[in-house]
Each structure stands twice: as C-alpha cells, then as structure tokens.
Amino acid sequence: MKHYNFAFCGLGSIASRHIGNLATVLNQRGESFSIDLYRSGQGRPVPSDFSDYIRDVFPFSEKVPKEKIYDAVFVTNPTSVHYETLRKFIDNTKAFFIEKPVFDSTEVDTGIFDDLAGVECYVACPLRYHPVLAYVKENVALDEVICARAISSSYLPEWRPGQDYRKCYSAHRNMGGGVAIDLIHEWDYLSSLFGMPITCLSLQGKISELEIDSDDYAVYIAKTDKTILELHLDYFGRKAMRTLDLFLDDETIHCDIINGKVEYMKEGQTITLDSERDGFQSREIEQFIKIINHETTNNSTAEHAFKVLKLAKGEY
Numbered sequence: 001m002k003h004y005n006f007a008f009c010g011l012g013s014i015a016s017r018h019i020g021n022l023a024t025v026l027n028q029r030g031e032s033f034s035i036d037l038y039r040s041g042q043g044r045p046v047p048s049d050f051s052d053y054i055r056d057v058f059p060f061s062e063k064v065p066k067e068k069i070y071d072a073v074f075v076t077n078p079t080s081v082h083y084e085t086l087r088k089f090i091d092n093t094k095a096f097f098i099e100k101p102v103f104d105s106t107e108v109d110t111g112i113f114d115d116l117a118g119v120e121c122y123v124a125c126p127l128r129y130h131p132v133l134a135y136v137k138e139n140v141a142l143d144e145v146i147c148a149r150a151i152s153s154s155y156l157p158e159w160r161p162g163q164d165y166r167k168c169y170s171a172h173r174n175m176g177g178g179v180a181i182d183l184i185h186e187w188d189y190l191s192s193l194f195g196m197p198i199t200c201l202s203l204q205g206k207i208s209e210l211e212i213d214s215d216d217y218a219v220y221i222a223k224t225d226k227t228i229l230e231l232h233l234d235y236f237g238r239k240a241m242r243t244l245d246l247f248l249d250d251e252t253i254h255c256d257i258i259n260g261k262v263e264y265m266k267e268g269q270t271i272t273l274d275s276e277r278d279g280f281q282s283r284e285i286e287q288f289i290k291i292i293n294h295e296t297t298n299n300s301t302a303e304h305a306f307k308v309l310k311l312a313k314g315e316y
Contacts, residue, residue: 004033007070007093009060009085010077011037011046014099018074019050021285029289036068040077064092072097072292078169079104079176086112086121095120095292101184102305104176106315113303122288122298123305127185128192129280129287131273132257133244140246140253142193147247149230150190152183153237156210170235171212180204180218180312183233187220187312188305190229196307197222197229202314208236218312 004026008015019035026033034055037046046054060077072095075085082103086096096116102123127133136142157165169175170182191197200222204215216235223229242257254263260273290296310316 002029002031004031004071005036005069006033007036007038007068007073007089009038009073009075009081009089011039012076015074015076016047016050017281018076018097018285019053021282023053024282025286025289036070064089066091068092069094071095072288075099079181083108083112086116090115090119093119096122096302097288098123098302098305100124100188100305101181101309101312102302103309104181106306106310106313110306113306116302120292120298121302122291123300123302124284125185125188125192125300126281126284127189127257128300129283130257131280132255132260132262133189133193134280135262135271135273136244136246136253136255137193141248143226144248145194145227145246146249147228147230148190148194149245149247150186150243151232152186152242153232153234154240154242155238156212156216156235166211171210171214173214177212177214178204178218179215179233179235180314181309182235183218184308184312186231186233187308188300190231191304191308191311192299194227194229195224197224197311197316199223200311200314200316204314208234210235218314220314222311 008019022033033053035053037054037057038060039057040060046057070093073089073093075082075096075098077085079101082098096119098121100123156170159165159170160168165171170177200220202218202220204218206212206216208216210216218233220231221228240258244255244257246253246255251267252265254265262271262273287296291298307316
C-alpha cells in the first residue's frame with residue numbers, strides 16, 4: 001500500500017475540503033497519507049476529524065529541514081504568499097497543488113517557472129470537473145461554437161454567512177481582492193475549452209454601493225481564431241447566476257452551472273446533471289493524484305495559470 005507524505009500551507013475552508021477529498025480518493029485507491037501542516041500561527045484549531053492525518057504542525061516562518069521531502073505541497077494559504085511558498089518548498093517537494101490564482105500579481109520574477117521545471121505544478125481548476133462543463137467538453141463540437149457568453153454574478157455580502165463582507169479579503173484591493181481574481185475560474189474554463197484568446201478587451205472597476213475598495217465588476221470581450229468570447233463578472237448580483245451560453249449555427253445551448261442543467265434551446269431538450277460541489281472537487285483531487293503518479297498528464301500548469309491571471313487582470 002502506498003503512503004503519501006503531504007504538506008499543507010494554511011488550513012482554511014478550502015484546505016479542509018481538500019483533506020476530506022484526499023481521504024475519500026486515497027481510501028478508494030487503497031492508499032494512505034499523512035500531513036505536515038505549516039501555519040502562520042493564526043486561524044482556527046485543527047478540526048478533530050483531521051487529527052489522524054496531521055503528523056506535525058510547524059510555524060510557516062521556520063526553514064524547512066533538508067531531509068523533509070514531500071510527495072506534494074498544497075499551497076492553500078493567502079494568494080499574496082504563494083510565490084514565497086513555492087520558493088520555500090521548491091527543494092522539498094516532488095509536486096505542488098496550488099490554489100488559484102497562482103499569484104496575486106503578474107509582477108513576479110518569471111524565472112521561477114524555469115526553477116520549477118523539475119517539479120510538477122498543478123493549479124486548481126475545479127470548475128473544469130463540474131458535470132455541466134465536462135458534458136460540454138465531451139458532447140459539444142467546440143470548434144463550431146461561433147460565440148460563447150459566460151456570466152458569474154452574485155452578492156458579495158452573502159458569500160460568507162456570519163462574516164462582515166467589508167472585512168474579508170475580497171473587499172480590499174491591497175489584500176488581493178476584486179471580482180476579476182475571485183472569479184478567475186471563469187477564464188480558466190473558457191481558455192481550457194476554446195484556447196487562449198488572440199485579443200482581449202476589458203472594463204474593470206467599482207460601480208455599486210457595496211462598501212469595498214476592490215473592483216466589483218469586470219467585463220470582457222475576446223476572440224480566439226474561431227470564437228468570440230464574452231464574460232461578465234460581478235459582486236452585486238442579487239440572484240446568483242453562473243451560466244454559459246453557446247451559439248452555434250444550428251443551436252443555442254444554455255448551461256446553468258449552479259443548477260446543473262444543459263438546455264438545447266432550439267431542440268427543446270434539457271439535461272439535468274449532479275452539480276454537488278464535493279463531487280467535482282473530489283474528481284479534481286483524483287486527477288491530481290493521477291498526475292503525481294504519472295498516470296496522466298498535467299492539464300493545468302503554473303505557466304498556463306499565469307497567462308490566465310494576466311488575462312483576468314486585463315494585461316493579456
């Protein structure tokens with residue numbers, strides 16, 4: 001039975017979800033794992049249901065001992081320290097699982113990609129594994145799509161129940177907040193379906209009455225060799241929407257990601273799919289385990305994620 005040695009940098013809600021999914025996936029494979037947890041000293045206590053997996057807890061500020069070699073390091077701390085984290089563990093791991101966005105800024109030393117050449121770097125892209133988008137990739141002739149129009153609209157004060165939205169990182173530009181980065185998964189899945197655009201125009205700014213200093217809208221129009229791409233992102237939509245409309249010569253397909261539905265509007269057919277979050281995020285963890293075991297190729301590299309970051313920021 002194979003045993004994995006993992007490190008986690010940060011233990012917020014997304015890290016906790018990954019640990020739970022690791023337990024599910026590796027149990028199904030008949031494999032086991034243990035975790036060294038690196039923390040800033042802040043944050044909630046380690047949940048009791050994870051205690052069997054946590055081997056040691058270290059201050060993030062400490063130097064990683066040379067003898068520590070991990071099968072993978074999960075970079076689940078704030079985006080502002082992702083670059084530092086990669087540099088910190090580059091000689092102590094065989095692979096990285098990096099939460100998106102890969103960095104909080106495009107103004108980093110891109111030489112890091114050369115330095116990471118011998119380390120497998122996977123950047124999170126869970127929406128690609130959502131049943132609706134997986135259906136689109138497998139069943140729609142994407143090279144025949146004339147135009148794709150995507151929207152992700154929701155109300156920031158309702159994102160984190162029980163928390164003051166004005167105090168979360170999303171609300172503050174200097175903490176890496178802003179709708180373009182928070183909802184960067186849209187550009188990730190669009191680029192994975194249609195390729196990176198050859199040109200892109202965008203408008204980004206603050207327009208609502210939300211008490212934030214970060215951007216609350218980002219609107220883009222872009223073009224690949226064959227397809228026009230339109231994307232609308234906002235923090236102020238009072239009814240959550242996450243949709244993708246595909247325009248073909250003979251059909252218009254409406255994809256409702258939140259409700260797990262694909263509607264062929266001309267034909268009048270609706271397909272309902274399971275959109276439960278743990279399901280598609282578990283499939284991503286399963287994919288990552290296959291990547292680090294060389295059972296499949298890496299479909300979300302750090303270099304691609306950096307291009308997506310530039311695209312989201314309007315710097316592409």
